[in-house]
Amino acid sequence: MQRHYYQLSGFQSPAQEHARPPLSLDSLLIKRPLSTFPVRFRGEAMADDGILDGDLLIVERVLHFPRGSFVLAFVNGQRVIRQFVQRGPDFFLRSPDPRCPDIELTDAVELWGVVICAITCFPRRKPEADIAI
Amino acid sequence: MAASIAVVDGNNFYASAEKLFDPALKLCPLVIASNNDGNVVSRSKEAKALKIKMGQPIFEVRNLLKKHKGEIRSSNYELYANMSWRFQTALYDYSPFIEHYSIDEVFMELWPTPTGTLTEIGHQIRGEIEALTGVSVSVGLAETKTLAKIAIELAKNSTKAGGVLDLTGSRFQDLALQRTPIGEVWGIGHRSAEKLLQRGITNALQFRDADASWVRQRFTVTGARTQLELRGVQCLPLQLTAKTKQQLCCSRSFGAATDSLSEIRAAVAHFTTRTAEKLREYGLVAGQLSVFVATDRFKDSPQYSNTATLAVAPKSSSTIELMALAQHGLSVIYRPEFEIRKAGVLLSRLELAENAPRQLWNGSLDEIHQRLMAAIDSVNEKFGKDTLRCGLWPSSGIWQTRAANLSPRHTTRWNEIMTAI
Numbered sequence: 001m002q003r004h005y006y007q008l009s010g011f012q013s014p015a016q017e018h019a020r021p022p023l024s025l026d027s028l029l030i031k032r033p034l035s036t037f038p039v040r041f042r043g044e045a046m047a048d049d050g051i052l053d054g055d056l057l058i059v060e061r062v063l064h065f066p067r068g069s070f071v072l073a074f075v076n077g078q079r080v081i082r083q084f085v086q087r088g089p090d091f092f093l094r095s096p097d098p099r100c101p102d103i104e105l106t107d108a109v110e111l112w113g114v115v116i117c118a119i120t121c122f123p124r125r126k127p128e129a130d131i132a133i
Numbered sequence: 134m135a136a137s138i139a140v141v142d143g144n145n146f147y148a149s150a151e152k153l154f155d156p157a158l159k160l161c162p163l164v165i166a167s168n169n170d171g172n173v174v175s176r177s178k179e180a181k182a183l184k185i186k187m188g189q190p191i192f193e194v195r196n197l198l199k200k201h202k203g204e205i206r207s208s209n210y211e212l213y214a215n216m217s218w219r220f221q222t223a224l225y226d227y228s229p230f231i232e233h234y235s236i237d238e239v240f241m242e243l244w245p246t247p248t249g250t251l252t253e254i255g256h257q258i259r260g261e262i263e264a265l266t267g268v269s270v271s272v273g274l275a276e277t278k279t280l281a282k283i284a285i286e287l288a289k290n291s292t293k294a295g296g297v298l299d300l301t302g303s304r305f306q307d308l309a310l311q312r313t314p315i316g317e318v319w320g321i322g323h324r325s326a327e328k329l330l331q332r333g334i335t336n337a338l339q340f341r342d343a344d345a346s347w348v349r350q351r352f353t354v355t356g357a358r359t360q361l362e363l364r365g366v367q368c369l370p371l372q373l374t375a376k377t378k379q380q381l382c383c384s385r386s387f388g389a390a391t392d393s394l395s396e397i398r399a400a401v402a403h404f405t406t407r408t409a410e411k412l413r414e415y416g417l418v419a420g421q422l423s424v425f426v427a428t429d430r431f432k433d434s435p436q437y438s439n440t441a442t443l444a445v446a447p448k449s450s451s452t453i454e455l456m457a458l459a460q461h462g463l464s465v466i467y468r469p470e471f472e473i474r475k476a477g478v479l480l481s482r483l484e485l486a487e488n489a490p491r492q493l494w495n496g497s498l499d500e501i502h503q504r505l506m507a508a509i510d511s512v513n514e515k516f517g518k519d520t521l522r523c524g525l526w527p528s529s530g531i532w533q534t535r536a537a538n539l540s541p542r543h544t545t546r547w548n549e550i551m552t553a554i
Contacts, residue, residue, distance in 0.1 A: 037544060
């Protein structure tokens, strides 16, 4: 096991009993590891709802799909990310982009999982010498 | 109330795992090919409908699949292992007593609850496991493992059962046994089945009701156990902890046969490295090493196969020591006049390292080997397999399996995860 606090050779640390493992993103984002799957999002279809091209999505398989949640669905042989919405008696998969028409929920559409979060990573840039502080 | 034994089994496990991630495969007949893309090892239900058989050579089914817009996938064991871990671990939500029997099969103890019969619990398991982990399963329940296996076979083949059948104390048990051909009873091998058929015993019911002393006499204690299990007496309890490994083996059929000693040496070096790594991973040491070679037995050419077995003394898990023995063994059995198609290394007389006898005089050498191997393992874990190798053998060679249609390893490699639009 990795050590996250050291035995001190001199004075006993007053923090000893309070030492805790460092924060882990897994413990924050993955509540149910057995039903959690990573997915890479591509394209602009969900940009206005904050899911950007290249985002890493954490998708969880669930027993019930809450209305309003973002979902991964299988539609016509493709994996798509859309918002699961109800209008009147009917359910749809919607995109905020007007170029992407609503997808009606039929037997041909398979809801796969719920998007728990989207992680945007910015490219690492080299520090520029002239603006060093 | 006594517990029932449930067997929970992934339906067409490999094919379903592929279909789970790939929407383009939805209704398509899919077969999974074995290592080297040789034979069918799993079929989707659409492929079963085309009468494709388990173990059938891939070249035989290629045209048929093409005609029906089917697909062939190489076996993606990295993905299947992960999906196996998912559904088998999820089953602990229903019972703490679980035996992990194979990659796609578990035995577990289940009890009816005040709110649910075993059949209802079976359906709940089936629904929730598929929804949450993506693995579709069937459930068979009965008093013993052998009866539960009969229940699950019927559950899979009956549309009415919906993938779940409880035979515990059921008045349909006799009928179920009567419908089960003797050769399909769990624990009855091919040879025993033939012997029984000659005696006019064609189904499980007739075997259950056969004279017990006759069964014991003709089919030894194994047959007697199977018969008792069919009578509802538990003889094969759940194995809740994995047995300590008895053997570790790494072997391959080569893509093409070879008589080149240097090629076979490299393959044996590779096999030795893999088995020694596994040995250390399990904290074991080996007392015996066998190395074997064989020609292609399906080919009409001169046949040869041989095994060299050597003692590892003192017991060790050092790649250096095992490598020397394996290569020596190969020198003894190698014959330049034969084309070798298959080779392998088998380690046996395994023991936990801490229980193995220590050396009085050379103990420090043991320790040096252990520390060196630990260092090599950690470098290889960090920088990739075989970054550091014991011996001068190439990183690629005839032992590499052909996997032309490998799907992405969606759950274990960051650069192969699913994409969505």
